[in-house]
Amino acid sequence: MSDTQVKIRAIIAEDEIPSLTLVKKQLLSVWPELDIVGEAENGIAAKEMIEELRPDFAFLDIKMPGLSGMEVARQTAGMCRVVFITAYEQYAVDAFDNEAMDYILKPATEERLIKTVNRLKAQIESKLPIGDISGILERLMKTQKPVQQYLQWVRAQAGDSISLVPVEKVYFFQAKDKYTTVMTKNEEYLIRKTIQELDDELNPDLFFRIHRGTIVNAGFIDKIYTLPGSRGQLCLKDRPEIHCISRSYSNRFKQM
Amino acid sequence: MKNTKQINVIQISKRILYYYLPVWIIYAVITSFLVGKEWGIIAFMSNFRFMLVMPLTMYLASVLPLLFFKSMPPVLRRSCVIFACLVIAIININLSADFSSINLSFDHLPLSTEAESAVLTVILTSLSYVVIVSWIYFMEEKQFITETEIIAEQNRKTQTEKRTTETYLKLLQAQIEPHFLFNTLTSILSLSDTDLNKAKIMHKNFMQYLNTALGKTRQCVTTVGQEIELIKSYLDIFKVRMGDRLHYSIEAEDGVKNLPFPSMLIQPIVENAIKHGLEPKIEGGEIKIKVTAHKENILCWQIEDTGLGMYEKSNPGTGLSNIIERIEMLYDGKGVLKLTENKPSGVKVIMEVPCV
Numbered sequence: 001m002s003d004t005q006v007k008i009r010a011i012i013a014e015d016e017i018p019s020l021t022l023v024k025k026q027l028l029s030v031w032p033e034l035d036i037v038g039e040a041e042n043g044i045a046a047k048e049m050i051e052e053l054r055p056d057f058a059f060l061d062i063k064m065p066g067l068s069g070m071e072v073a074r075q076t077a078g079m080c081r082v083v084f085i086t087a088y089e090q091y092a093v094d095a096f097d098n099e100a101m102d103y104i105l106k107p108a109t110e111e112r113l114i115k116t117v118n119r120l121k122a123q124i125e126s127k128l129p130i131g132d133i134s135g136i137l138e139r140l141m142k143t144q145k146p147v148q149q150y151l152q153w154v155r156a157q158a159g160d161s162i163s164l165v166p167v168e169k170v171y172f173f174q175a176k177d178k179y180t181t182v183m184t185k186n187e188e189y190l191i192r193k194t195i196q197e198l199d200d201e202l203n204p205d206l207f208f209r210i211h212r213g214t215i216v217n218a219g220f221i222d223k224i225y226t227l228p229g230s231r232g233q234l235c236l237k238d239r240p241e242i243h244c245i246s247r248s249y250s251n252r253f254k255q256m
Numbered sequence: 257m258k259n260t261k262q263i264n265v266i267q268i269s270k271r272i273l274y275y276y277l278p279v280w281i282i283y284a285v286i287t288s289f290l291v292g293k294e295w296g297i298i299a300f301m302s303n304f305r306f307m308l309v310m311p312l313t314m315y316l317a318s319v320l321p322l323l324f325f326k327s328m329p330p331v332l333r334r335s336c337v338i339f340a341c342l343v344i345a346i347i348n349i350n351l352s353a354d355f356s357s358i359n360l361s362f363d364h365l366p367l368s369t370e371a372e373s374a375v376l377t378v379i380l381t382s383l384s385y386v387v388i389v390s391w392i393y394f395m396e397e398k399q400f401i402t403e404t405e406i407i408a409e410q411n412r413k414t415q416t417e418k419r420t421t422e423t424y425l426k427l428l429q430a431q432i433e434p435h436f437l438f439n440t441l442t443s444i445l446s447l448s449d450t451d452l453n454k455a456k457i458m459h460k461n462f463m464q465y466l467n468t469a470l471g472k473t474r475q476c477v478t479t480v481g482q483e484i485e486l487i488k489s490y491l492d493i494f495k496v497r498m499g500d501r502l503h504y505s506i507e508a509e510d511g512v513k514n515l516p517f518p519s520m521l522i523q524p525i526v527e528n529a530i531k532h533g534l535e536p537k538i539e540g541g542e543i544k545i546k547v548t549a550h551k552e553n554i555l556c557w558q559i560e561d562t563g564l565g566m567y568e569k570s571n572p573g574t575g576l577s578n579i580i581e582r583i584e585m586l587y588d589g590k591g592v593l594k595l596t597e598n599k600p601s602g603v604k605v606i607m608e609v610p611c612v
Contacts, residue, residue, distance in 0.1 A: 015535075016497045018454075022446030042538045066538045087439060107442050153566055155597070164566050164595040164603065168577060185589075 008124060010057040011038040013046030013072065014085060015064045019106055023059065023085060026108055031117045043067025050076045056124060059104065061085045070141050077134045081123060083116070099136045150203040154182055156189035165189060168206070171220050171236050172243065173198055175213030185238055208252060210234060210245045224253060269315065280307060313344045341390060345383065416585075423581055436527075443497050458496045465489040469520065480547060480555070481513035487526050487545065494530055501540025502530070508547040515555060515611050518586055524579055525559050525605050533563020533602055541602065549611065557607040560598050583609065 012027075014020040020039060027034060037053055040046035043066035050058050050072070058080050060069035067075070073082040084103040086093065096103045104116060154165045165182060174181045175195045182189040193201075199209050209215050216236060224245070225233040232245035232253060245253060284307075317340035321333060440462050447455035468478075468486040484506055491504045526543065534541045541562035548556050583591035591609040598604040 015501075016443065017499050018443045018446035018450070018497065021450045022442075025449060044538065065536045065540075087435070087442065107445050158596070161599075161604075162597040164597065166576065166580070166595075169580065 007033060007035040008057065009035050009037045009053070009055040010059060011040060011046065011049050011053060011055045012036060012059045012085075013040040013043070013049070013064060013069065014059075014061040015041050016061075017041075019061070019085075023104065023106060023108075026110075026113055027059070027104075027117075030110065030114050031121075043069070043072050047072045047075055050079055055080050057081050057083055057120065059083045059085055063087075070137055074134055074137045074141075077132060077137075078130055081120070081130055082133065083120065096140075099140065101133070101136065101140075151198070151201040154189070154191055154193075156182055156191045158189060163189060167202065168217075168219070171217055171239055172241075173207075173215040183239070183241075208249075210243055210249050212246065214243050216243060226253075269319070273311075280311075309344055310341070313340050316340070338390060419581070420585060423578065423585065439497070440493055443493075447496070454496055458493060461489040461492040465493065469523070478517060478519040479513060480508065480515045480517040483517050483519060483522050484508060484513065484545075484547070486519070486523055490523060490526060491543065498535065498540060501537075502534060502543070503541070504543040504545070506545045506547075509549055512547050512549050512555070515549065517555070517609075518582070521579060521582060521586075522557055522559065522607070524576065525607075528576060529559065529561035529563060529603065529605075533561045533565065537564050550608070553611045554608050555611045557605075559605040559607075560602065561604075562598065562600075562602040565597060565602050566595070583607070 008031075010027075012020060012024055014023060020041075024036060024039070028036070034057075037055055038049045040049050041064075043064045045066070046058065046060060046064070046069075047067060049055075058072075058076070060072055060082060062069040062084055064072075069084055073084075076082075082102070084096065084101065085106055086096075086103055087106055093103070093105070102116060102120060104113065108116075151167055154167060154170065156163045156165055165184060169184050171183045171185065173195060174183070176190070178192075179190045180193055180195055180198065182191055195209075195213055195215060198215055199207075202215065206218055207215050208218050208221075216234065220236045220238070221234060222237045223235045227233065230247050230250050232250055234243045234245055235241075236243070314337055317337040318333060321336050440458070444455050444458050444462065447458060465486060468482055468489070488506060491502070495502050495504070522545075526545070529543055534543070544558075544560040546556075546558040548558075550556055580593055583593055587609050592607065594606040594608075596604045596606070
C-alpha cells in the first residue's frame with residue numbers, strides 16, 4: 001500500500017445513460033487514475049453498491065428513481081465521500097456552494113471539472129476522515145423540496161375504477177350517512193373520508209368549513225346571505241344548492 | 257362588504273330623492289286645486305302630511321332592512337317597501353276620513369255630499385299616489401338592476417379575456433420549459449461523444465418538437481395528427497434519455513388525424529406521466545395513447561401510463577390545471593377531462609371533446 005499510484009475507487013450513479021457516459025468520460029479524461037468500479041442507474045442500486053464496494057467516492061445524480069442522490073448520501077453517511085451530479089439550475093447550485101459541498105455540473109466545462117477534481121484529490125491526500133454531512137443534507141433537502149402538506153387529490157370510487165379528482169375542481173363536500181359527497185361542476189362522487197378528516201387535510205385558505213357537515217371551496221362562493229343570529233346562507237357559482245352557515249362556523253365570514 | 261353596504265344606502269337615498277321630486281311637484285299642483293273648496297284646506301293638509309310621510313316610509317323601508325341583513329334578495333326588499341307603503345296609505349286614509357268627517361259634518365249627520373266627496377277624494381288620491389309612486393319606483397329599480405347586470409356582464413367579459421391571455425402566456429411558458437430544453441441539449445451533447453447516430457436522431461426529434469411546439473401554436477387551429485407528431489418526438493427524446501425504461505405506443509383511428517385540435521393540449525398530460533409516473537419509477541414503464549372518434553362527434557383521447565400513480569398529496573402540477581382551464585375555455589364547458597387510476601399502477605387520463 002506504500003505505492004503512491006493507489007487507484008482511487010469510485011462509483012457513478014446516474015439514471016440517464018447518455019449523461020452517465022458523458023460524466024464518466026469527462027471524469028476519466030481529467031483524472032485518469034480514477035477507477036470506476038460501479039455504475040448504478042437508480043438510487044437503490046447506488047446505495048447497495050456503496051454499502052458493498054465501499055468506494056472512496058460516490059458520484060451521485062440528484063434526481064434518480066428509487067432514491068434521490070441526497071437520500072442515498074444521507075443513508076450511506078460516513079461510508080464514502082459524496083460528490084453530487086446536478087443539471088444546471090436543477091437544484092440550487094448556490095446552496096451547494098454555501099454548504100461547501102462537492103458537485104459536478106452536467107454538462108461540465110473542463111476547467112470547472114479540473115477544479116473540483118483537484119479539491120477531491122486534496123481531500124484524499126490530506127487523509128482527513130470523512131466528514132459527517134447528514135446535517136447539511138437535511139438542511140438542503142428541506143429547502144429543495146417543499147413538502148406538500150395539504151390534500152391535492154380526492155380518490156373516489158366510480159364504477160369499478162378509481163377516479164382522481166383534483167381538489168381545486170371540487171365545489172363542496174357534504175356529509176351523507178357514513179360517506180361524503182364530493183361535488184364538482186357537473187359530477188358527484190362518494191368517498192369514505194369523513195368531513196372532519198377532510199377538514200384536517202384540506203388547505204384551510206381554499207376550503208371553508210361552514211357547517212358540521214359541509215365544506216365549500218372558497219373560490220366558488222357566489223353569494224353570502226346573513227340571517228339573524230349570526231347564521232347565514234351561501235350559494236356557489238354554477239350550482240343550485242343553498243348551503244347553511246351554522247353559527248359556530250360563521251366567524252370567518254364576519255371579517256369579510 | 258362594509259363598503260358596498262354603505263354605497264348601497266347612499267344609492268338608494270339618491271334614487272328615492274330623484275324620482276320623488278317630480279312626483280311631489282305634480283301632486284302638489286293637483287292638490288292645490290282643492291284649496292279653493294270649503295274643505296280644501298283640510299284635504300290639502302292631510303295630503304301634504306301624507307306626501308311627507310310617504311317618501312320617509314319608502315326610504316326607511318328600503319334602507320332599514322339592509323342594516324339588519326347585510327345582503328338580501330331584491331324580491332324581499334321590494335316586498336318590504338310595498339308593504340310599508342300600503343300600511344302607511346291605509347293609516348292615512350283612515351285618519352283623513354275621520355278627520356274630514358269630524359271637521360266637516362259634525363253639525364249635520366248623516367254626512368253631507370260634500371264631506372263624502374272629500375273623503376272619497378282623499379281615498380282615491382292616496383291610493384293612486386301609492387300606485388304611481390310604487391310604479392315609478394320599481395321602473396327605476398328595474399333599470400338600475402339591469403344596469404348593474406350589464407356592468408357585471410362587462411366585468412365578466414374582461415375577466416374571461418384576461419384569463420384567455422393568461423392561459424395563453426402560460427402555454428407559451430410551458431412550451432419553452434427550460435429543464436426540458438436544457439436536459440435535451442445536454443443529452444445530445446453527451447451522445448455526440450459516444451453515439452453519434454443516436455445524437456443525430458435525438459437532434460432531429462428535438463428540432464421537430466420545437467418546430468411543432470413553437471411554430472404551430474401561434475396558429476390557433478392545428479390537427480390531431482400534428483399533436484401526435486409532437487408527442488411522438490417528445491417521447492422519442494425521452495426514449496433516448498431513459499433507454500429501456502420507457503416504452504410507448506400511439507394508436508389513432510382512421511380519419512382522426514385530420515380533425516382540428518388545439519396544440520399542446522395533450523403534451524402536458526404525457527409530460528406529467530413521464531415526470532411524475534415513469535421517471536421516478538426504477539423499472540420505468542409504458543405509455544399508451546389512443547385517439548378515437550366516438551359517435552356524436554366526440555373526439556376521445558386516452559392516455560395510460562404504468563408509472564407510480566398519484567398520491568392524495570402529490571402535487572398535480574401547473575400543467576394539469578392549465579389544461580383543465582384551457583378545455584373549459586376552448587370548448588365552453590363541453591370538454592371532459594377524467595383522471596382515473598390505471599390497473600395495476602399508474603394513471604389513466606381520458607379527454608373527451610367535441611370535434612369542431
